[in-house]
Amino acid sequence: MEKLKIYFKNIGFGGNDLDKTLNAFFLKTYKKGDFFIEEGKTSKHLGFLESGMFQYYVIKDGEERTTYVSIENTFVSSVMSFVSQTPARESVRALTDGQACLISRIDLKRLANEIPPFKDFYIGLLEWAVCGIDSSRHDLIVLTAEQRYDKMLREEPHFLQQIPLQYLASMLGVTPRHLSRIRNNTR
Amino acid sequence: MEKLKIYFKNIGFGGNDLDKTLNAFFLKTYKKGDFFIEEGKTSKHLGFLESGMFQYYVIKDGEERTTYVSIENTFVSSVMSFVSQTPARESVRALTDGQACLISRIDLKRLANEIPPFKDFYIGLLEWAVCGIDSSRHDLIVLTAEQRYDKMLREEPHFLQQIPLQYLASMLGVTPRHLSRIRNNTR
DNA sequence: TCCCTTTTTGGACAATTGTCTAATAGCCTC
DNA sequence: GAGGCTATTAGACAATTGTCCAAAAAGGGA
Numbered sequence: 160m161e162k163l164k165i166y167f168k169n170i171g172f173g174g175n176d177l178d179k180t181l182n183a184f185f186l187k188t189y190k191k192g193d194f195f196i197e198e199g200k201t202s203k204h205l206g207f208l209e210s211g212m213f214q215y216y217v218i219k220d221g222e223e224r225t226t227y228v229s230i231e232n233t234f235v236s237s238v239m240s241f242v243s244q245t246p247a248r249e250s251v252r253a254l255t256d257g258q259a260c261l262i263s264r265i266d267l268k269r270l271a272n273e274i275p276p277f278k279d280f281y282i283g284l285l286e287w288a289v290c291g292i293d294s295s296r297h298d299l300i301v302l303t304a305e306q307r308y309d310k311m312l313r314e315e316p317h318f319l320q321q322i323p324l325q326y327l328a329s330m331l332g333v334t335p336r337h338l339s340r341i342r343n344n345t346r
Numbered sequence: 347m348e349k350l351k352i353y354f355k356n357i358g359f360g361g362n363d364l365d366k367t368l369n370a371f372f373l374k375t376y377k378k379g380d381f382f383i384e385e386g387k388t389s390k391h392l393g394f395l396e397s398g399m400f401q402y403y404v405i406k407d408g409e410e411r412t413t414y415v416s417i418e419n420t421f422v423s424s425v426m427s428f429v430s431q432t433p434a435r436e437s438v439r440a441l442t443d444g445q446a447c448l449i450s451r452i453d454l455k456r457l458a459n460e461i462p463p464f465k466d467f468y469i470g471l472l473e474w475a476v477c478g479i480d481s482s483r484h485d486l487i488v489l490t491a492e493q494r495y496d497k498m499l500r501e502e503p504h505f506l507q508q509i510p511l512q513y514l515a516s517m518l519g520v521t522p523r524h525l526s527r528i529r530n531n532t533r
Numbered sequence: 534t535c536c537c538t539t540t541t542t543g544g545a546c547a548a549t550t551g552t553c554t555a556a557t558a559g560c561c562t563c
Numbered sequence: 564g565a566g567g568c569t570a571t572t573a574g575a576c577a578a579t580t581g582t583c584c585a586a587a588a589a590g591g592g593a
Contacts, residue, residue, distance in 0.1 A: 217488055219488055224487060226484055226487050226488065238476055238480045239476075239477045239480050239481055242473045242476060243473070243477055249484065278469075281469065282458075282468065285469065285472035285473060286430070289426075289429060289472055289475050289476045290429055290430055292476065292479045292480050292483055293425045293426050293479050294426055294435070295483055296413075296479055296482055296486065297413055297435060297436065299483065299486040299487070299519065300411060300486070300516065300517070300519050301404055301406055301411050301413065303579090304579090304580085323539090323540065324540075324541065325539095325540070329487065332487050333580070333581090334580075334581055334582085335540090335541075335542090336542085336543080336580085336581070336583095337579085337580055337581070338541095339541065339542050340542095340543085340579095340580085342541095342542090343543080490549090491549090491550085510569090510571090511570075512571080520551090521551055521552085522570090522571075522572090523550085523551070523552080523553095523572085523573080524549085524550055524551070526571065526572050526573070527549095527550085527572095527573085529572090530572080530573085
């Protein structure tokens with residue numbers, strides 16, 4: 160849980176708060192293909208990705224559509240399911256072997272009440288999530304597929320290095336065939 | 347601020363907490379076309395829409411694209427700008443005359459520290475926002491335009507009654523021309 | 534190194550969606 | 564109820580994007 164520890168230290172956690180916080184998490188190891196959460200089930204845990212890569216996807220007309228890919232040092236969650244405790248509309252599984260630190264929603268709520276800074280951490284996490292998701296939604300409505308690709312190239316080049324194109328295509332709202340066309344045009 | 351009062355009562359606010367909370371808001375009247383926030387400026391206030399309708403949009407290649415429309419009894423905010431205090435990527439303006447209760451980010455943060463239930467309200471608001479936005483983003487990637495329209499017809503029929511189609515089209519990620527085609531097919 | 538699997542690319546064609554434009558329909562005001 | 568807005572619909576055509584498929588390229592063990 161080394162990276163999680165660094166994460167919390169970076170936002171000012173220390174001493175007792177840090178210990179209690181880290182104790183509420185437990186480490187889980189994932190093999191490629193293992194599920195973090197399956198569509199239809201209710202997400203009980205929030206995860207922090209220590210290593211590896213998780214794919215969010217649904218099966219649509221028999222084939223999968225990727226809605227997002229999480230990479231290490233970020234939080235993983237089927238947001239809606241975890242937050243509202245309703246069945247997940249998507250599955251999340253490991254694209255590679257990896258490790259995540261998990262905390263249950265119950266422990267999260269408990270910590271938030273016991274440790275004031277933890278509640279503020281959760282607010283910060285929600286604010287970060289809402290910004291990222293809103294921005295992505297905005298782009299899907301306002302930009303063309305090519306502009307979205309260019310933006311990813313500019314702002315998240317590590318995505319293009321780490322994540323297979325077939326998954327990125329779907330996240331960008333196009334088919335792999337079309338992403339190939341876009342890449343061919345722009346370089 | 348009648349509706350705002352009812353809103354807070356419904357989530358369990360009363361007595362001193364309710365008074366302090368309502369006092370942190372002030373009422374503002376909007377004429378059709380008035381801005382709630384302009385693209386490029388940083389949003390200083392969160393609003394609760396007492397009456398009227400607000401349109402979120404950007405000008406893209408000389409023409410406007412609507413990303414969302416808020417209706418009464420909901421909160422209004424250029425989320426990313428308000429949350430991260432960065433310039434807004436979209437404008438928000440009144441589509442009709444209306445009234446909103448505003449609270450500054452500073453007062454919001456102050457109240458969150460003074461009134462514990464208010465912090466929990468803010469968490470709830472963020473959770474609600476993240477669910478709604480995530481769901482909408484999910485639909486843009488996974489569903490066809492026709493399926494998104496059908497879903498709106500099923501789940502938010504009041505949108506179709508209240509909001510002009512030209513704006514809904516854009517929210518659904520298509521042109522008005524194409525929305526017209528969709529509507530023609532399905533009924 | 535070689536073989537096997539997975540990923541990426543791209544041709545040919547089809548379906549979807551956008552652009553431009555005009556006609557129709559609603560609605561408000563005088 | 565006539566005139567002037569604005570919203571909605573729809574035809575014709577063009578551009579974009581998807582589907583189906585096969586070939587090429589890239590990895591990953593044995």
